[in-house]
Structure formats: structure tokens, C-alpha cells
Amino acid sequence: MDNESEQVIIVGAGVIGLCAAWHCLKAGKSVTVIDRDSVDQSARSACSYGNAGMVVPSHFIPLAAPGIIGKGLKWLANPEGPFFIRPRASVDLIRWCKIFTTHATTKHVVDSRELLRDLNLESRRLFKEMAEEAGVTLTERGLLMLCQSDRGLDEEVEVAEMANALGISAEVCDPARLKEIDKGIQMDVKGGVWFKQDCHLDPSAFMDGLRARILEMGAEVVEGTEVTGLKNAGGGVVSLDGVVVPPASQIVLACGAWTGDLLKSIGKRLPMQAGKGYSLTLDSPRELPELCSILSEAKVAVTPINCQLRFAGTMEICGNDLSVNPRRVHGIVRSACQYFPSYGEEDFQDVRPWAGLRPCSPDGLPYIGRVSSYSNLTVATGHSMMGVSMGPMTGRLVAEILGANDPSLDIHKLDPMRFS
Ligand SMILES: Cc1cc2nc3c(=O)[nH]c(=O)nc-3n(C[C@H](O)[C@H](O)[C@H](O)COP(=O)(O)OP(=O)(O)OC[C@H]3O[C@@H](n4cnc5c(N)ncnc54)[C@H](O)[C@@H]3O)c2cc1C
Numbered sequence: 001m002d003n004e005s006e007q008v009i010i011v012g013a014g015v016i017g018l019c020a021a022w023h024c025l026k027a028g029k030s031v032t033v034i035d036r037d038s039v040d041q042s043a044r045s046a047c048s049y050g051n052a053g054m055v056v057p058s059h060f061i062p063l064a065a066p067g068i069i070g071k072g073l074k075w076l077a078n079p080e081g082p083f084f085i086r087p088r089a090s091v092d093l094i095r096w097c098k099i100f101t102t103h104a105t106t107k108h109v110v111d112s113r114e115l116l117r118d119l120n121l122e123s124r125r126l127f128k129e130m131a132e133e134a135g136v137t138l139t140e141r142g143l144l145m146l147c148q149s150d151r152g153l154d155e156e157v158e159v160a161e162m163a164n165a166l167g168i169s170a171e172v173c174d175p176a177r178l179k180e181i182d183k184g185i186q187m188d189v190k191g192g193v194w195f196k197q198d199c200h201l202d203p204s205a206f207m208d209g210l211r212a213r214i215l216e217m218g219a220e221v222v223e224g225t226e227v228t229g230l231k232n233a234g235g236g237v238v239s240l241d242g243v244v245v246p247p248a249s250q251i252v253l254a255c256g257a258w259t260g261d262l263l264k265s266i267g268k269r270l271p272m273q274a275g276k277g278y279s280l281t282l283d284s285p286r287e288l289p290e291l292c293s294i295l296s297e298a299k300v301a302v303t304p305i306n307c308q309l310r311f312a313g314t315m316e317i318c319g320n321d322l323s324v325n326p327r328r329v330h331g332i333v334r335s336a337c338q339y340f341p342s343y344g345e346e347d348f349q350d351v352r353p354w355a356g357l358r359p360c361s362p363d364g365l366p367y368i369g370r371v372s373s374y375s376n377l378t379v380a381t382g383h384s385m386m387g388v389s390m391g392p393m394t395g396r397l398v399a400e401i402l403g404a405n406d407p408s409l410d411i412h413k414l415d416p417m418r419f420s
Contacts, residue, residue, distance in 0.1 A: 009249045011034050014047060015387055015388050019395030023392075025218060026399070034225050037223065038223045053388060054198060054199075054301060057198060058143060058198050060166060080330055080334065083299070086318040093317070112363075117168060135209045138200075143293060144291050148297055156172075182289050182290050185342070186341055188339060202306065233247070236375050237376050238266060238376060252402075257358070268420070270367060273362075274360070276355055282310075288307065314328045322355045360384045362419070366384075369417075370416075371416055372420075
């Protein structure tokens with residue numbers, strides 16, 4: 001690591017850390033990225049590789065929203081359902097659930113939806129430049145929200161109306177229209193919604209391309225190095241435990257689901273739970289859709305990635321544990337075969353599930369901003385199911401926070417210390 005002062009040290013080489021590095025480098029800063037994993041290894045703990053790769057302006061409703069608690073309780077009873085909380089005697093979990101519950105209101109949705117829209121739309125715009133520099137294709141065909149039940153369709157039609165009112169283009173479709181939009185796959189559905197501004201890319205290729213690009217731009221990437229904590233260096237400044245960094249470095253924590261652990265070492269609380277999800281990637285799919293989609297009732301995301309087809313789903317709040325639960329993986333397979341009748345369970349027999357931990361804040365908004373009482377500590381995490389989607393804009397906001405200018409969006413609602 002070189003000795004320059006005013007160096008930006010980014011802890012975490014997931015999509016948020018790499019996007020922050022890219023924007024800080026573009027702003028002329030000197031950047032070091034530290035990660036405990038080796039980015040070249042196949043056994044990486046980062047959530048940013050095997051996810052569904054969707055860029056989703058359509059996701060302007062935060063996770064904490066009316067109706068979610070009732071649905072969640074129903075899903076809890078189903079061992080193959082899309083949602084699970086492992087009961088644990090954990091003060092952090094109880095506190096997280098309490099904050100989540102108080103935010104699952106219409107008021108919170110109304111207060112948050114424009115900010116989520118702006119974060120996602122601005123990110124989508126930035127993706128065009130970043131994906132090109134990373135050598136990755138951004139497929140701009142939109143996303144289909146597919147529904148098998150009348151009730152599910154009614155709910156999605158309501159979301160579509162809200163989307164259009166917010167300037168996000170959404171078309172309600174019957175099965176014939178869906179067939180016209182995506183000729184690549186047979187669907188057994190009642191209807192759906194086409195969110196035209198959504199897009200998708202190969203998240204692993206984006207990560208690899210981004211990493212190569214930041215190295216070219218002069219970043220240092222230190223792999224296989226764990227930051228074990230933060231320490232108070234006096235004068236309102238923090239330093240790292242486990243790694244020697246130049247004094248007065250600006251430190252950015254982008255450690256995904258593990259970010260709160262580091263903040264605890266300086267007595268700061270960041271309510272966060274890991275939301276484990278799985279993905280299954282078919283190398284030779286029997287049918288390949290042209291657009292990405294979400295199987296609405298089953299909460300399964302489906303993404304064509306080059307010639308492969310990826311199915312991703314479940315949200316298990318079980319602590320920072322990457323083990324695979326075969327029942328929930330089977331739930332994804334079962335849903336895939338229900339919505340896409342040309343598929344059978346045998347298609348998934350030899351597929352090895354990937355698991356990742358989404359960093360989930362309890363109000364469904366990311367944490368982006370400086371940590372009060374420290375002049376050199378910034379946090380960028382908590383993006384839950386939208387870390388890829390919001391990665392580019394988060395990176396730009398981090399660079400703006402570290403620069404002389406005010407952030408280009410009002411981000412006071414994203415203050416990392418908002419629950420202190
Ligand atoms: C099944 C599934 C599907 C998804 N689909 C989508 C999608 O379609 N679109 C979308 O936008 N999002 C999606 N997501 C969510 C998205 O993957 C995450 O929001 C995003 O990857 C989080 O990125 P991150 O950089 O914050 O964290 P991570 O990618 O987890 O990176 C954190 C990094 O920090 C490192 N680290 C942690 N602690 C330390 C330490 N102490 N010292 C050094 N290094 C440390 C870790 O090794 C890791 O590399 C999906 C997630 C899942 C599970």
C-alpha cells in the first residue's frame with residue numbers, strides 16, 4: 001500500500017465497493033480496495049456475483065411495506081416458501097424486526113418511493129457508461145412481472161398504476177401480449193406487467209470487468225486481507241485494525257452484510273440482517289426467454305445471461321450463514337416449472353445452488369453517508385435486493401460525499417446513523 005495521504009480506502013470489493021472505487025478514481029482520487037476474499041477464487045462470500053443481475057427502476061416500493069408482514073407470516077409456515085426468519089435470541093434481530101414493523105406503512109412507501117426511483121433511474125443511466133467500460137452488455141428490454149393468480153395480478157396492476165404516476169413506464173399485459181413481447185419461452189400465467197425501463201446484465205462479468213477497469217485506472221486491490229475492526233485514532237478520526245493504512249485516509253465501509261460488525265467495534269450501531277438467497281443457473285436451458293422476469297407470487301427472479309438461464313429467490317433471515325437449505329432451493333425449482341411448463345424438475349438435477357447474503361436494512365433503504373462524529377468514515381451498504389441496481393449511483397454518491405460538492409441527490413433519508 002503506498003504512503004499517500006488523503007487516500008481513499010474502501011473495505012469490501014463487492015459491487016458497492018467496486019462502483020465506489022470507479023467513481024472515486026474518476027474524481028481523481030487515489031484508491032485502495034481491501035477484501036478478505038481473493039476476487040479470483042470461486043469460493044467468494046460476496047453477494048455480488050451469483051445474483052439475478054437485474055437493474056430495476058420498477059422496484060420503488062421498499063421491502064418494509066404494508067401487507068408484507070401478513071404475507072411473511074404465511075410464508076413462514078411453508079418450508080419451501082420464499083421467506084423465512086430463523087428465531088434466535090438476538091438483540092440485533094429483535095431490534096431489526098421492531099424497526100421493520102414500524103416502517104411497514106403506506107406513509108413509509110410514499111416517503112421513500114421517489115428516492116428509490118431516482119437512485120435506480122440515475123444508476124441505470126450510469127450503467128450505460130460503466131457496463132461499456134467493463135465490457136459487459138446491458139440488455140435493455142425491460143422486465144416482465146408474471147402473475148398466476150387474479151389476486152397477484154390485481155396487486156401488480158396497482159403497482160403499475162403507481163409506477164406510471166411516478167414516470168416509470170409500465171404496461172399491463174394479458175397472456176397474448178406477453179407472448180408477443182417474449183417469444184422465447186412458454187408461460188402459464190394469468191397476465192403480467194412489462195416494466196420497460198428495467199434491464200439486466202451478467203453480474204459476475206460486470207464485477208470482473210469493473211475490477212479490471214479500476215486496476216487499469218490505478219487502484220490498488222488488496223485481497224485475502226481481513227479488516228478485523230475499526231479503532232479510534234483520536235481527533236475524530238478512525239483507523240483500521242488488521243491492516244496498516246496511511247494516516248488521515250478516508251475510509252469507506254462497503255462490507256455488505258458484515259458492515260455492522262465493523263461499526264460495533266467503535267460503538268456504532270447499524271441495524272442490519274443478512275437476507276440469504278439462492279440462485280440456480282442452467283447452462284443449456286431448453287427454452288431461453290429474451291427478457292428477465294419475476295414470478296410474482298413465488299418471488300423468483302429469472303434472468304437470461306448470455307446462453308444460460310438463472311433462477312434466483314428466497315429471503316432467509318438466518319444470520320451470516322451461507323449454508324444451503326435444499327427445501328427452499330426446491331421451492332425455486334417447483335415455481336420455475338409451474339410458471340414455465342416446458343421445464344421439469346429434472347432440468348435442475350445437476351445444478352449446484354449458489355448462495356449469497358443480501359445486506360438488509362430494516363426500512364428497505366440503503367445506508368449511504370458519513371458516520372457522525374468521525375470526519376473520515378463513510379458507509380455504503382444495506383441495498384438488500386437492489387445492490388447491483390443501485391451500485392453505480394451509490395458509487396457516485398460516495399465520490400460526491402468525499403469530494404467538495406454536495407451529493408447530487410438529497411440523501412438525508414439514507415443517513416447510516418438514522419436509527420441511533
Ligand atoms: C439470490 C439473489 C438475487 C439477487 N438479485 C439481484 C438483482 O437482480 N439485482 C440487484 O440489484 N440485486 C440483487 N441482489 C442483491 C445484490 O446481490 C446485493 O445487494 C449486492 O450484491 C450487495 O453488494 P455489496 O457490495 O453491498 O456486498 P457484497 O457483494 O456481499 O460484498 C461485500 C464484500 O465485503 C467483504 N468483507 C466483508 N467484511 C470484510 C472485512 N471485515 N474485511 C475485508 N473484507 C470484508 C466481503 O468479502 C465481500 O467481498 C440479489 C441477491 C441475491 C442473494
